Structure formats: structure tokens, C-alpha cells
Amino acid sequence: xxxxxxxxxxxxxxxxxxxxxxxxxxxxxxxxxxxxxxxxxxxxxxxxxxxxxxxxxxxxxxxxxxxxxxxxxxxxxxxxxxxxxxxxxxxxxxxxxxxxxxxxxxxxxxxxxxxxxxxxxxxxxxxxxxxxxxxxxxxxxxxxxxxxxxxxxxxxxxxxx
Numbered sequence: 001x002x003x004x005x006x007x008x009x010x011x012x013x014x015x016x017x018x019x020x021x022x023x024x025x026x027x028x029x030x031x032x033x034x035x036x037x038x039x040x041x042x043x044x045x046x047x048x049x050x051x052x053x054x055x056x057x058x059x060x061x062x063x064x065x066x067x068x069x070x071x072x073x074x075x076x077x078x079x080x081x082x083x084x085x086x087x088x089x090x091x092x093x094x095x096x097x098x099x100x101x102x103x104x105x106x107x108x109x110x111x112x113x114x115x116x117x118x119x120x121x122x123x124x125x126x127x128x129x130x131x132x133x134x135x136x137x138x139x140x141x142x143x144x145x146x147x148x149x150x151x152x153x154x155x156x157x158x159x160x161x
Contacts, residue, residue, distance in 0.1 A: 022098050022101040022102060022105060023101055024100060024101050024104045024105075024127070024128065024146065025104060025105060025108055026150070027108060028104040028105070028108040028109075028146045029108065029109050029145070029146055029147065029148075030103065030104040030107055030108060030109070030110060030111070030112065030145075030146050031063070031110070031111040031112070031143060031144070031145040031146075032100065032103055032104070032111075032112055032113075032114060032124070032128055032143070032144050032145075032146075033060065033063065033065075033111070033112070033113040033114070033141060033142070033143050034113075034114050034116065034121050034124060034125060034130075034134065034135050034141070034142040034143075034144070035056070035079070035113060035114070035115050035116070035135065035140075035141050035142075035159070036115075036116065036117065036118065036121055036135055036136060036137070036138060036140065037049070037073070037075040037076045037078070037079040037115055037116070037117060038050070038052040038053040038056075038075070038078075038079045038138060038139075038161075039052060039138045039161070040075045043074055043075060044074060044075055044078060045075055045078050045079065048161045049075070049078075049079070049138070049161075050078075051161040052079075052138065052139055052159055052160065052161040053078065053079045053080075053081065053082050053083075054082045055159050055160060055161065056079070056082060056083050056159050057082060057083050057086035057087070058159075059141065059157060059158065059159035059160075060083070060113070060141075060157075063111055063143075064111060065083075065087055065089060065111050065112065065113055066089075066107050066110035066111055066112055067089065067092055067103070067106065067107060067110070067112045067113075068080050068083060068084055068087075068089050068090070068091045068092065068112070068113050068115070069091075069092050069093075069094055069099065069103055069112060069113065069114045069115070070091050070092070070093060070094075070114070070115045070116065071093065071094070071095065071096045071099075071116060071117070071120060072093045073117065076115045076116060076117065077091055077093075077115075079115050080113075080115045083113070096116065096119075096120035096123065096124075098127070099114060099116075099120065099123075099124050099127075100124045100127035100128045101127065104128075104146060118136055121134045121135055121136065121142075122134045122136075125142065125144070128144045128146070128152065129144070129146075129150070129152045130142060130144045130152065130154055131152065131154050132154065135156075139158050139159045139160060139161070140156070140158060141156065141157035141158060141159060142154065142155075142156060142157075143155040143156070143157065
């Protein structure tokens with residue numbers, strides 16, 4: 001009887017662990033670059049947005065990207081396309097929920113970019129422990145580097161149209 005209770009409890013722990021949201025590994029040293037999609041006109045980029053998206057690769061000179069991430073939103077993917085072409089990296093579509101953990105688990109010692117929207121940028125910024133405001137304005141870039149002992153390095157960049 002005790003053995004059955006123990007095994008039932010062990011199975012319940014395994015199920016709960018599998019259902020627990022992913023967290024950012026403490027050993028991760030990921031650099032996550034966060035960018036809002038470029039200027040838009042409705043659901044797609046405006047002419048100024050297209051110009052800003054075309055200038056994104058130049059704004060990120062000095063960063064060797066391992067992956068480009070985006071939610072499945074046309075203006076986000078459209079913003080990522082010039083960067084994808086310049087670096088010969090695909091745009092990987094993932095759900096915005098727990099995106100910080102997903103990216104840091106996939107690239108624990110790498111550098112990735114998330115091209116998102118106001119709401120998911122704020123959520124990922126908070127999830128990663130960014131200080132100050134998340135990048136919200138068109139052209140604003142936030143860079144968070146995960147470091148040892150829970151420390152974070154935060155930088156700000158800009159991409160112009």
C-alpha cells in the first residue's frame with residue numbers, strides 16, 4: 001500500500017514537471033535582442049517601415065546572430081526578412097508565451113533576436129529581467145545579456161529608417 005502511494009505520488013510529480021512552464025536556465029548566457037516590428041500601415045509595413053527593416057542588419061553589426069525569432073504576425077516577419085536574407089538565417093516562428101525561456105534554452109550561449117509587438121516585448125523583457133522600459137518605439141532595440149548569478153546586462157540601440 002505504501003509502495004503504491006509512493007509510485008502514484010512519483011507519477012504525479014512527473015506529470016506536474018512536464019506541465020510546468022519552461023524557465024530560463026540559470027546557466028544560460030544568452031544575448032537576446034528585442035525589436036519592435038518596423039513602422040506599419042495597417043497589417044503590413046509602411047514605406048518608412050520597409051526602409052527601417054532594410055537597415056536592421058546594419059544596426060546589428062557586431063552581433064553574430066544564431067537565430068531570428070518572431071511570432072506569426074505578417075508585419076513582424078516582414079521586418080525580419082531583410083535580416084534573414086543578409087545573414088542567411090531562417091525566421092523561426094514560435095509562440096510568444098515564455099519566448100524568453102524558449103530562446104535561452106535553444107541557445108544557452110548564443111545570440112538571438114526577437115522581432116515582436118509592444119505586448120510581447122514587454123512580457124519577454126520582464127521574463128528576462130530587463131531593467132527600465134522594454135523597447136516599444138519603432139527603431140528602438142533592447143539587448144539583454146544573461147550573466148552569472150542572475151545578473152543582466154542591458155544595452156539600447158537604434159535602427160533608423
